[in-house]
Amino acid sequence: MNRKLHSFFDPTIGADSPNPGLDLEFDASNLPDLTDDTLKQERLERASTIPSSWYTHSSFHAFDIHSVFSTTWQYVGHESRIPEPGDYLSETVGGNPLIIIRADDGSLKAFYNVCGHRGGPLTMQACGSAKVLQCKYHGWTYLLDGSLRGVPRFNRTDLFDKRDFGLVPVAVESWADLVFVCLVPTRSLSVREQMKEFDKRIRPMSITDKHYHGREIYELACNWKVYVDNYLEGYHIPLVHPDLCDLLDYRSYVTEISPYYSLQYSPLKSEGHIHNAGSGDVFYFFVYPNFMMNILPGRLQINRVVATGYRSCRVIFDYYYDRLQTEEARQMIEEDYSFSRQVQEEDIEICEYVQRGLESNAYDRGRFSVDAEKGVHHFQSLLKDSYRNALGRSG
Numbered sequence: 001m002n003r004k005l006h007s008f009f010d011p012t013i014g015a016d017s018p019n020p021g022l023d024l025e026f027d028a029s030n031l032p033d034l035t036d037d038t039l040k041q042e043r044l045e046r047a048s049t050i051p052s053s054w055y056t057h058s059s060f061h062a063f064d065i066h067s068v069f070s071t072t073w074q075y076v077g078h079e080s081r082i083p084e085p086g087d088y089l090s091e092t093v094g095g096n097p098l099i100i101i102r103a104d105d106g107s108l109k110a111f112y113n114v115c116g117h118r119g120g121p122l123t124m125q126a127c128g129s130a131k132v133l134q135c136k137y138h139g140w141t142y143l144l145d146g147s148l149r150g151v152p153r154f155n156r157t158d159l160f161d162k163r164d165f166g167l168v169p170v171a172v173e174s175w176a177d178l179v180f181v182c183l184v185p186t187r188s189l190s191v192r193e194q195m196k197e198f199d200k201r202i203r204p205m206s207i208t209d210k211h212y213h214g215r216e217i218y219e220l221a222c223n224w225k226v227y228v229d230n231y232l233e234g235y236h237i238p239l240v241h242p243d244l245c246d247l248l249d250y251r252s253y254v255t256e257i258s259p260y261y262s263l264q265y266s267p268l269k270s271e272g273h274i275h276n277a278g279s280g281d282v283f284y285f286f287v288y289p290n291f292m293m294n295i296l297p298g299r300l301q302i303n304r305v306v307a308t309g310y311r312s313c314r315v316i317f318d319y320y321y322d323r324l325q326t327e328e329a330r331q332m333i334e335e336d337y338s339f340s341r342q343v344q345e346e347d348i349e350i351c352e353y354v355q356r357g358l359e360s361n362a363y364d365r366g367r368f369s370v371d372a373e374k375g376v377h378h379f380q381s382l383l384k385d386s387y388r389n390a391l392g393r394s395g
């Protein structure tokens with residue numbers, strides 16, 4: 001079964017549903033199981049997993065948007081997709097429609113994709129190019145710096161100043177040609193600071209020599225945290241991904257923890273075994289809360305996990321390669337997509353079962369394998385930090 005729902009050119013690509021925006025109210029008194037005990041940081045050997053209600057109670061969706069997704073840097077795409085002034089991408093982040101655009105001076109800008117008149121969209125496409133941004137509702141026009149320029153049929157409106165109705169900007173940052181935005185950046189270190197030691201760690205591989213190839217989107221019937229937990233351990237590989245397990249030297253699988261990211265790596269079993277890509281290591285690199293890079297010889301996959309509801313999420317896969325054009329490259333890419341889909345289907349199936357298990361009467365909290373689940377523990381510790389910050393509770 002292929003769960004890919006959108007092709008890259010589908011204009012609904014950026015849409016979360018049903019719009020869980022930044023303003024979405026949450027009432028902390030409705031949130032179960034946020035106690036000193038559940039929010040406590042315990043070392044891995046002693047810790048329990050987070051309560052099942054954090055994955056299953058409807059109130060946690062708004063709380064996650066507020067406390068996690070609005071305050072962290074969110075990957076939106078690669079700079080090469082918007083090389084010229086006026087080129088843009090549209091994305092939904094934390095339920096908010098955004099447009100990321102190359103300005104006239106070559107810099108990157110990001111705005112809410114929301115017109116100041118009555119909230120219409122500047123674009124309804126996933127990507128495109130425009131000399132000015134024209135609202136698709138009544139035609140107000142904006143310059144690429146976000147200032148309002150053209151306002152048809154407004155000469156009889158009193159006390160109207162165009163300067164009050166420019167596009168609302170959003171923080172944008174580029175790191176290794178990857179573009180990130182953040183709705184409320186006050187609590188988050190810059191992407192560059194978070195990634196400090198990353199380059200050294202993956203040498204001799206690099207992510208800046210890769211070319212964007214395409215995007216696939218998967219819709220899952222599980223909470224976003226189920227997918228992230230699953231990503232962060234190789235413990236499940238032998239049972240869930242037997243074919244992948246055959247390619248990896250599983251006994252050498254290691255997880256490393258840094259303050260802001262975690263890294264799982266494994267050598268490939270034998271040279272050339274994985275789709276003629278040569279030898280090397282496989283890196284699964286995670287930046288809190290939802291950014292993943294799978295780095296293999298000759299290729300890079302980037303995943304962003306989007307919370308679309310308390311028991312649904314979307315996983316956006318962007319594929320990058322060293323080479324795109326040669327016959328050999330095309331064949332490798334085809335095989336890479338096919339194998340990635342297989343692994344993704346296996347993960348989706350188990351994650352959806354886990355969601356049902358978490359919703360059952362039988363389960364509340366579990367324990368961690370110290371050998372194999374320190375990445376999950378690291379993620380859940382950072383999640384507790386986010387929750388405590390949002391609730392105004394100290395460590």
Ligand code: FES
Binds near residue numbers: 115118120121137140
């Ligand atoms: S909502 Fe944009 S012009 Fe009316």
Ligand SMILES: [Fe+2]
Binds near residue numbers: 230231236240
């Ligand atoms: Fe997996």
